[in-house]
Amino acid sequence: MHIAKWTVLLGVFWILLSGYLEPLLLFFGAVSVLTVMLVLNRMDAVDEDPRGINFNFSFFRYVFWLIGQIVSSSIHVTQLIWRKSGSASPALAKISVDDIPKDHRVLYANSITLTPGTLSVDLDDHHVTVHALQAPSISKLAEGNMEHKVKELTGEHK
Amino acid sequence: MNFILDYYNYWIVVFLMMSGFYIVISANNLVKKIVGLNIFQTSVFMLYISMGKVSGGSAPIVAEGITQYSNPLPHVLILTAIVVGVATTAVGLSLVVRIKRAYGTVEENEFENKDDAI
Amino acid sequence: MFIIDIISSILLLAGAFFGLSGAIGLFKFPDFFTRVHAASVTDSISALLIVGGLLLQTSFDLNTAKLMFILIFLMITSPTASHALAKSARHSGLLALAESKGKPQGKSTNG
Amino acid sequence: MNLWQGIDPSQLITLSIIIPFIGALLVVATGKYPNVRETVTLITAAILFSIVLSITDYLYKGVELSLEVIELFPGLGINFYVESLGVLFALVASFLWIVTSIYAIGYMRGHHEVNQTRFFCCFALAISSVMAICFSADLLTLFIFYEVLTLSTYPLVTHAGNDAAKKGGRIYLGILLGTSVAFLLFAILATYGLTGTLDFRAGGIFDDSHSKVILSVLLVLFCYGIGKAALMPFHRWLPAAMVAPTPVSALLHAVAVVKAGVFSILKIVIYIFGLDQLKELATTDIMLYIGAATILLSSCIAMTKDNLKARLAYSTISQLSYIVVGALLASSIASAGAAMHIATHAVGKITLFFCAGAIMVASHKKNISDMEGLGRQMPITMAAFAIGAISIIGLPPMAGTWSKWYLAMGALEADKLIIVAVLMISSLLNIAYLLPIPIKAFFKGQPQDGKPWSWSEAKEAPLPMLFALSLTSIGCLVLFFYPQPLIELINLIPGVSTNMGEG
Amino acid sequence: MLDLHLTAFPILLPLIAAPIALILGRSILSWGFATFVSGWAFFVACQLLIATLSDGVLSYAVGGWEPPWGIELRIDAANAFVLLVVSAISTLVLLYSKLSIEKEIHESKHSLYYTAHLLCLAGLSGILVTGDAFNLFVFLEISSLATYTLVSLAPDRRCLTAAFRYLVMGTIGATFILIGVGMLYMKTGTLNMLDLAERIHFYESSRTINTGLAFIMVGVSIKLALFPLHMWLPPAYTHAPSAVSAFLASTATKVAVYVMIRFIFTIFGADHVFNEMGMGTILMVLAIVAIFKGSYMATVQSNIKSVLAHSSVAQIGYMILGISLMNVTGLMAGLIHIFNHALMKGALFMAVGAVFYRMGSVDIKAFRGLGKQMPLTMAAFTIAGLSIIGVPLTVGFISKWYLVMAALEQNHWVIAALVLAGSLLAVVYIGRILEAAYFQEADQSNKDIKEAPLLMLIPMWILVLANIYFGIDTSLTTEAAGSASELLFQNTSDIAVLIESLHGIGVTSTQEVSP
Amino acid sequence: MTGILAATCVAILVVMAMALSRAISAPTVYDRILGVNMFGTKTVLFIAAVGFFMGRPDFLDIAIVYALINFIGMVAVLRFFEYSAPVE
């Protein structure tokens, strides 16, 4: 099932990019998709298939929410940049990720990094080390708002 | 002044060429020599591409509604030249790897006297 | 159709503005990790706005798809890159300003 | 007598060159069985001599013999043509090859020399190239085989294979190759550039259209280009080649190498420049006086040499310059003298070398000072030495008289009295450095008891050597009493004649 | 008229064979296959030469695209002649290399060696056959890349630094050519050589074209190792495997000489390059310096391959001198020396390779006493050595004769003398080696050395006998080189006529170009 | 509209220039990588913007390729530093 899904996805992507539908070019497309699948297959043999994030409606809601976060934190950081220098009070902290299911932790860490002001420096089994431009950002993060949103994705409402 | 402005692309070519050439000659580290060689080759690519420019001509990829294009031939030639450049770099770097393994260093002054010694 | 151009211009200019401020931040901030934040500004908001502005220029065709792909690709890869960079720096022992100044670390929640 | 009546005459030329070459191969093939090898050499030499005789016969009959082998360059290549001067040299070389082979057999065995096969093989190759030089129709062919002669004799000079041989070989090759490439080849190319031809043509190929200055320079280049003529200062290769065993010296001095040198000079003077052209060139006199100087100087040096072979070497250098001087006198009779001197000097000098070799083998004596009283042990050798010496000096009844006579007449005809004086003085010098040797050998160092000499005391060299040296000494005599065939042959050379007043 | 597709064979055969040789894997298989293909290419080269000598120029539009748009393969007497040399030498070297590389290249790299050799052959043939200036650059790089790889296969680690330096200088040279060709294209808008020749002279004197000419001449001078741009050659040929040195010394630089000839005579016109641009004197002076420096350096080396490498630098000086004399005989001398030098150097390097095969060293000490122990190899070395010196009845004499004759025709008496003096230097560096082989005793360690195996002796002696044969029967070389130089001078005079018609003025009284 | 696009392009160029200068004069090697990476991602935006400015949106293909190469380059450099990490 997994292979079929990817083959279709890559095929569509190939056509989107090329925009040509002549048989010869389609043939080349098929060949390149096939090669990628072969390589993908070999890679799959390397590490087990992680349960992908399911792209349902709640995911898109999360994305929009994240964009909002990005905008606000960017504005915040930009203000910081334009203010006199020395106003930044960087901080480094470890935040527990025990409650977030394994396969969503990457999304959580990326979301932290994506929103300017906070940067996930390291991700291990129990914690994500976060570096923040301003100390309060860490505490804001600690409140778990983003954590909550990520968990919602998995459908487990605590 | 307009001598420089009108021919700014050729000035870039000359600058790249000379800096690449200088690096090739003066660099002690073999990898840097290859970097210099690449810069030197890139300057030639710039020369060819800029000679192909037709004033008012768009990029030489066929698209509807565009009648005037720049001359595609230099671009095609340079595609080949890039491939040649990449091949040369590949051979050069593989030689550097083997020199490192054989001499333990890629600094030209260090392995110069290694051989004269034996 | 005039409206779209205006919005697009606004988005583009905003994107440009954030890009420039991020670049300036690159010079103003004291240590490496703070500079990563400045850089991520340009990677995230500036890219979003500029690509958004460009999207409005396209008439919902192949180019739109390509732009969307670029945006999605950037949104996924730039945080990963920043993370990898920071992690690599950290692993090689580069101290963040916070640590080097002995400031109490931020309140760490439940262990 | 013409044994080769059957085949087409011009093929004789090919035969004369190929036979020694095949001989060389056969010698190598039969290297392991010395007796067979020696007979092969002798047979080949005999066959060659017969071929040369039949060529001479055709020459007398006025049959034109010419052969075009191959074209190296457009309009230029390896071509042969028989003319009397070439025949003269061929006769001398082929006859003396037989004699020297006989001699060498005795010497090699007596002196148990190492790698004799290489000696006989290279000897044959040298003769082959000499034949090619004799019959070359143009300067290019002459040059090609002139070089081949140098290369084929190099292994002979470095026969011993030790350090001295190597050094000698280096000087030998250095000077001969150096002069031939730097001067001779340059002159040949310049001549071709000027005239568009290199053929030997009676009266010469230059004419008044060519600038005299260039021709004069060419003359100098030719004279010095032919290093084998051993004109000073390019003579040092000859003494350096003394390192080689005596049969090789015989080959070098009498049979092939030096003869090829002076022969080439004569050919160039007669067939490239032409005697009358020569008169008008400024450098003719300069080279003439250099030749004269070489005669005198080398005779003086010869006197100082106690080693017999070294003395003979310097004697050869001076004798060669006789021929060069004869040629440069630009008089027909002087050229006749020069041509004749090739034969007379060959016979005379080879006798002396044979004696030197015999003395070496029989009494292991090299230096003249030790040879006092040797006459008693080696009467025949010493007698032959005396005859050879007298012939070299140029006194009757020996062959040398004729050539010196004609040379003197030539000098007179060209009213170059100074040359006449030089000839006189050099003869005196010859006497000074040659005659004392046999005289001391016979009349000095009498045994105390005054017992008259008896055959029992004789400790002579091996028979083949004795036979060879007596044959050549008789040759000196014969050539004096019956010079007619030789003179006839020389008169056939265009522009050269043995009687006065021919201009 | 032979089938025109044949003109593409010299490139296609080795090009297709190269990967196959790699796939074959086993050394013996790829050796057999490579030699077969090279032999076939040689056979085709013969056909092409015969065809050009009888029917004149063969032109083939690659892929059906008519010139000047498409790439055209143009074969005339000049390149057919050089192609014959290159393919012949390649076949003989391949035959020779089976045993030679056993002692010099690691077993695992044998197929790689044959592949690189075939690629080099394809590149060289491409340079010779193509009529398109840019295509020439591409083939030049193909052959060069293969050459760098070949040089780096030797056991001695110094081959790596030699290969690297060769790569750097070679790439700079090729890039100079690319710049030059670019400038020509910039001004004339075409890359086809003949088309270029016509259009270049439309302009009275254009700075761009002259700069292009300068770049090309310098670039090609690097490729053919003309003094002072020859620095890469000695280490490369010394430390490369013997079979590689044999192949490169006889072909690579020669093809570059052909390229220079092609650019000077066919594209720019000899009169323009030599008289107006004054390059004649520059080339002449550099050539003479190359002759003396190369020969002198050869006399002081202790490594024999280094002697031969420096000797190559000198011999290239002779070729360029021939060209710079700007008359038919001179050009003929240059072309003939390409042929002759290939025979000489091929044989010499093979002989040295045989010594390395037995002795494991090519130092002059290893040559001591070899005259007795390896008689055939040393005999081959002697004859080829005599040919380098230019002794009559060898090919060397023919080249020397034409060169001095050409100098005299232009009444450069001094140059003629210098050439003869130069050849005397060869007596020294060859003599030194022969003395070691024949007069010095071998030390104990190599008393039991046997003669080189048959498979090495055969190609060596084929070249040696060719050295003698073509020194005597010069009909083939004279006819081929003669018609080639006639043709090249015809190109030049066509251009001269063209200039005249374009500018309506009489052609300036150029150096009397005697056809 | 093209004016705005031009302005954006210039702005992006400026950002790229600053990123590059940061990379050149950076104290630590990681600052250099950060600068080069930022330069890379801005190039993607620049190519896209220039494409629209010159009315040739097919430049987007080039932008995509450049984005891919930039990311892979970044990962490659970091892996290299991961294993032999010289900290200046």
Ligand code: NA
């Ligand atoms: Na962030």
Ligand code: NA
């Ligand atoms: Na490159």
